[in-house]
Amino acid sequence: MQNRLQALGHRIKEHPLAKLGPGLVTGVADDDPSGIVTYSQAGAQFGFNMLWTMPLTFPLMVGIQTICARIGRVTGKGLAANIKAHFPPVILWLVVILLVIANTLNIAADVAAMGEVAELVLGFNRHVMAACFVILTLLLQIFIPYHRYVVYLKWLTLSLLSYAFILFVVHIDWAQAFKKTLFPSFIWNANSAAIIVGIFGTTISPYLFFWQASQEVEDLHRDGGKSLLEDDSCAKSELQRISWDTWSGMLYSNLSAYFIVLATGATLFVAGIHDIETAAQAAMALRPLAGDFAFELFAIGMLGVGLIGIPVLAGSASYALSEMMGWSWGLEKKWGEAPQFYLTMTLSVGIAIFLQYLSISPMKALVWSAVTNGVIAVPLMFVIMLLSANKAVMGRFSLPTHIKILGWLATALMLIAVTVMFLMF
Known part of the structure; x- marks a missing residue:
């Protein structure tokens, strides 16, 4: 029996899905509640005419995130530590x-969006x-070791599938969608520029960038x-894993964003609802157009990715500040082993909660965080x-030409x- 269990465990480890790691969580964190609001606004305001941004940004996301992951794995240090040294x-x-x-600011905007959606679904104060x-999220990061906590994050990534399911309950003109993806038609003005920049x-x-590099180190x-x-014996397999992990994670993220623009373009835009400023507005607008099921899927997706986005935002700031100051850091460590690391995380989310009670507009928080x-x-x-x-940083592990091109693009x-x-402001 023990031999069978060991064999099963080995097969699971060898399965391609088991190789998904930092890239998957990073990709889903990219579609945080503030991103969902942006994509919803793009679909509501321009219909299918902003779908082209998704296939354009996909390889660019892959390029820069792959480079960050490589820097972390090759050097054994996060971005801040490498910047500090060079x-x-x-x-x-x-x-x-x-x-x-x-x-x-981004955490404040995300938790505001989650609070609004939860109030709609559960009826409690936002x-x-x-x-x-x-x-x-803070308690989970502090008290649960990283190797266990990251399992929960990976399961939460399934929440993005809710936006794919919405497509089954709304009518999509697929021919028009594919046409607009390749040949969009919109007037270039302040509104369209703002959405594209957003x-x-x-x-x-x-x-x-900081999160994925530091997660490789974790x-x-x-x-x-x-x-x-220090040890290049597993270099080929590790670099292949990073490539597979990042490409698949970013593809999942990018497809989900595409589906959000597609769903809101097929419903809100068609119904003449062109101004979406909050996640609650998007969810409420979907309800009469696509039914309760679509509304619930939208809400589930928002809450699920928010529970990923908040720890990624707080964690990346703590990683960067800790490396800059030379503090002990790591989600695998206990509070007593890395107090400044966890204190930074606590203060970051604490300030975000405080901003909620100042009644600061989530959209203003999003604008300033974007700036x-x-x-x-x-x-x-x-x-x-x-x-x-820099060979002093990467040694013999220079970037493949295609990754280098994507990074510079x-x-x-x-x-x-x-x-x-800046020209718009």
Whole structure:
């Protein structure tokens, strides 16, 4: 019996799905509640005419996230530690401080959206529900070891499937959808530019860079392994795993975002509902058009990805600040082993809860977090690309040409998007 169980365990480990790790959780965290609001607004305002952004951003997401994962696995250090070792302190301080501010605003916007949706479904006060969600995720991160907690996160990624299921209860003109994906038609103005910038900003975000790199280091420490610079005996299999993990995770994320734009374009846009400012508005608007089932699926998806997005946002800020300050860090550690790491996480979500009771508009929080992310993203992406090209950092593990091209393309397009964003303000 024991031999059979061991054989079964070995087969499970060898299954391709078992290789999904940081890339899967990172991809789903990309579709956090603030992202869902952005995608819903794109569908409501422009119908199918913003679907083209999804196939465009997909390879760019893969490129930059693969590079971040490689840096973490090759060096055995997160992004902040590598930046600290190879760039002037002012660059590191500026990036990390802005990241913490942007993540806190993003958490506030996410928990506000979750609170609103939970109030619709359960009837409890939105602020109370928001606080409950934040406290729940914080307690899970602090008191449950990473190797167990990450299992819950992976199961929660299934919540994104709810947006695929919505497509079965609404009428979709698939021919028109595919046509608009390839040949969109919209007027270039402040509104369309804002949506495009918003999609880029929620799809390619700095907190995802830090999270995936640090998660590779978490996995390395948990397994008692060494960085590829220290031991390259498993380099081929590890780099293949990172590639598979990131491509599949980003594909899952990108398809889900595509489905959200598709569903809201087929319902809200067709019904003449073009202005969606909150998740609650999107959910309520879907109910009379697509029925209670679609409404419930939308709500389930929102709450599920929110429970992933909050720990990723809080965790990435804690990773970056801890590496910058030289503190002990890691979700596998207990509070007593990494007090500053967990205190940073606690303060971040605590401030986010406090912002709820100031009645700050979730949309304003989203705007400011998008602006801050835009400020960080471009220089940070340049820094990441320079790190990945530095032999003192990566040794013999230079990037494949196609990943290098995707990384620089993502950087260039983010620069364009941010430039447009500043021209609009």
